[in-house]
Amino acid sequence: MVILDGKKISQKILDELKLEVATMKKKLRLAVIVVGPKSPSAIGQTTQKFIQQKQKAAQLIGVDFRIFPFEETVTTDELRKRIAQIVHEKKNTGVIIQLPLPEHLNVQYILNSVTPEKDVDMLSARSLGDLAVNKNRILPPVAGAIRAFFEEYEIDYKSKYIVVIGAGKLVGLPVSLWLLNEKTTFTVLRSTTPDLSEFTKKADIIISGVGKPKLITGDIIKEGAIIIDAGTSESEGKIAGDVDFESCSKRASYITPVPGGIGPMTVAILFKNLINLAKNQK
Amino acid sequence: MVILDGKKISQKILDELKLEVATMKKKLRLAVIVVGPKSPSAIGQTTQKFIQQKQKAAQLIGVDFRIFPFEETVTTDELRKRIAQIVHEKKNTGVIIQLPLPEHLNVQYILNSVTPEKDVDMLSARSLGDLAVNKNRILPPVAGAIRAFFEEYEIDYKSKYIVVIGAGKLVGLPVSLWLLNEKTTFTVLRSTTPDLSEFTKKADIIISGVGKPKLITGDIIKEGAIIIDAGTSESEGKIAGDVDFESCSKRASYITPVPGGIGPMTVAILFKNLINLAKNQK
Numbered sequence: 001m002v003i004l005d006g007k008k009i010s011q012k013i014l015d016e017l018k019l020e021v022a023t024m025k026k027k028l029r030l031a032v033i034v035v036g037p038k039s040p041s042a043i044g045q046t047t048q049k050f051i052q053q054k055q056k057a058a059q060l061i062g063v064d065f066r067i068f069p070f071e072e073t074v075t076t077d078e079l080r081k082r083i084a085q086i087v088h089e090k091k092n093t094g095v096i097i098q099l100p101l102p103e104h105l106n107v108q109y110i111l112n113s114v115t116p117e118k119d120v121d122m123l124s125a126r127s128l129g130d131l132a133v134n135k136n137r138i139l140p141p142v143a144g145a146i147r148a149f150f151e152e153y154e155i156d157y158k159s160k161y162i163v164v165i166g167a168g169k170l171v172g173l174p175v176s177l178w179l180l181n182e183k184t185t186f187t188v189l190r191s192t193t194p195d196l197s198e199f200t201k202k203a204d205i206i207i208s209g210v211g212k213p214k215l216i217t218g219d220i221i222k223e224g225a226i227i228i229d230a231g232t233s234e235s236e237g238k239i240a241g242d243v244d245f246e247s248c249s250k251r252a253s254y255i256t257p258v259p260g261g262i263g264p265m266t267v268a269i270l271f272k273n274l275i276n277l278a279k280n281q282k
Numbered sequence: 283m284v285i286l287d288g289k290k291i292s293q294k295i296l297d298e299l300k301l302e303v304a305t306m307k308k309k310l311r312l313a314v315i316v317v318g319p320k321s322p323s324a325i326g327q328t329t330q331k332f333i334q335q336k337q338k339a340a341q342l343i344g345v346d347f348r349i350f351p352f353e354e355t356v357t358t359d360e361l362r363k364r365i366a367q368i369v370h371e372k373k374n375t376g377v378i379i380q381l382p383l384p385e386h387l388n389v390q391y392i393l394n395s396v397t398p399e400k401d402v403d404m405l406s407a408r409s410l411g412d413l414a415v416n417k418n419r420i421l422p423p424v425a426g427a428i429r430a431f432f433e434e435y436e437i438d439y440k441s442k443y444i445v446v447i448g449a450g451k452l453v454g455l456p457v458s459l460w461l462l463n464e465k466t467t468f469t470v471l472r473s474t475t476p477d478l479s480e481f482t483k484k485a486d487i488i489i490s491g492v493g494k495p496k497l498i499t500g501d502i503i504k505e506g507a508i509i510i511d512a513g514t515s516e517s518e519g520k521i522a523g524d525v526d527f528e529s530c531s532k533r534a535s536y537i538t539p540v541p542g543g544i545g546p547m548t549v550a551i552l553f554k555n556l557i558n559l560a561k562n563q564k
Contacts, residue, residue, distance in 0.1 A: 108415050108416075108417060111415075112415075124411075125408070125411035125412050125414065125415045125417060126407070126408060126411050127411070128410075128411045128414040128415060129406075129407035129408050129409070129410045129411020129412070129414065130407050130411070131414075132407065132410040132411065132413075132414055132455065132459065133390050133393075133394075133407045133410060133451075134390075135390060135407060158474070159474065159476075167462050169415075172462075173414065173462060176458070176462055177414065179470075180449050180454075180455060180458055180470065183472050183473070183474045184472065184474075185469070185470065185471055185472055185474070185475040185481075186469065186470055187467070187468065187469040187470075188461075188462065188467065188468055188469075189467055190465050190466065190467055191465070192440070192441065192465045192466075192467070193467040194441075199467075
């Protein structure tokens with residue numbers, strides 16, 4: 001059993017990106033829209049940690065990291081208008097909106113205000129449309145992270161049977177769109193699926209992004225399966241994935257840990273996306 | 283076994299649309315971009331038949347049907363420019379591009395020149411992006427056709443296991459995007475899938491859009507399965523689907539014939555889309 005080492009591989013990617021950034025004439029800046037209470041402790045520990053990880057990676061590779069904070073009471077229209085300005089500003093080579101947003105906001109409408117040229121997270125409808133027709137320059141970070149793992153560990157995923165658990169905005173949906181472009185056979189399981197194990201037991205690769213700790217246990221996976229845990233939830237104050245690592249690692253051939261698996265890889269790919277998009281900006 | 287009667291149900295839909303069109307102040311017009319040889323017989327029998335079916339439906343419900351013909355030698359840029367003008371014209375409430383296009387053209391780039399407000403076929407990247415984030419006003423015609431069948435025959439598809447065969451632009455891709463928005467469990471099979479029957483034998487519903495006659499035979503479906511044949515190819519001068527009707531109809535609970543199944547339904551939904559989009563235009 002091999003642990004897919006997100007810490008190590010993301011560091012390797014960031015080291016490469018650092019060299020690339022150094023050769024670029026253009027100064028890169030990631031603009032980060034953060035909506036919420038002023039006190040950072042009130043944002044939520046997990047969210048805070050995610051922002052810090054991105055900031056650290058930015059510093060490491062020499063990219064300017066600029067937080068644009070907004071009051072929790074901001075309206076959808078105000079936020080859209082301000083994001084449009086931030087996107088329009090030449091200095092901001094990429095723009096991301098830190099999720100989750102307060103409940104009163106129209107999340108997708110706000111995400112759509114980032115134009116594809118700067119949409120490093122690929123969460124806007126237009127970026128996803130480009131992906132659907134296979135005309136995307138970059139991949140959604142989670143899909144890019146998974147692909148980078150497959151490449152690094154020389155896992156031939158295209159001929160494998162893949163099971164995706166969940167169809168949410170951050171994992172299941174972008175991963176499914178990516179797999180539609182690859183010539184892979186895949187199944188999407190939902191909260192309504194009567195029995196996950198019927199599918200997971202046959203899967204060569206499982207990609208889970210639900211946010212339910214211990215959803216996937218060793219008894220419902222195939223011997224030798226490849227387990228990608230992209231779930232995120234908090235369990236007893238810690239970040240938890242969807243996979244019961246202990247039981248699954250005994251049967252899997254490859255498995256991602258949480259933390260230290262998909263998380264840091266997604267951050268690295270975010271910056272890879274930033275660089276790739278910046279190259280195409282005037 | 284029940285035959286899903288596309289002729290009858292599409293006629294019923296068109297009759298309803300006719301009443302609706304009669305109450306609308308705005309005159310509706312479907313603009314149809316046709317690229318190809320001047321002589322209609324050289325366009326290809328199947329394509330010609332498809333155009334005629336749409337024209338007939340338009341006449342029936344009182345919608346203006348205007349073909350915009352282009353020489354086979356037109357360039358991608360010229361065609362894009364002209365389509366943009368056609369889309370911009372207020373009189374054209376919907377615009378479709380008849381496929382297939384000549385091989386030298388950049389098909390997706392051309393399809394993208396139809397803006398979502400007039401994209402009744404939902405083949406542009408922007409329309410598909412709206413669908414991916416579940417912010418679509420209409421459904422891609424083939425998905426709308428399948429849903430209309432399910433509603434008409436009171437088939438509860440949301441709790442069923444669905445197998446989609448193929449991931450092409452016209453069937454597999456739009457159907458998969460639609461299913462991602464529904465809470466269904468589904469599998470996408472490809473030409474690279476080693477053994478289709480492993481999945482088709484378990485499927486409650488099979489939706490096929492490959493273009494390979496007799497790809498699906500009775501021995502690889504489950505007793506009582508619902509078989510939706512959205513494949514299109516020519517076999518011995520006739521339009522053929524992917525399903526071997528004779529053997530499948532003996533085991534299926536519901537099945538679409540070809541012709542007279544998904545085909546006429548797709549045409550009816552195209553006009554339903556036209557009306558729905560027209561209502562939202564100024």
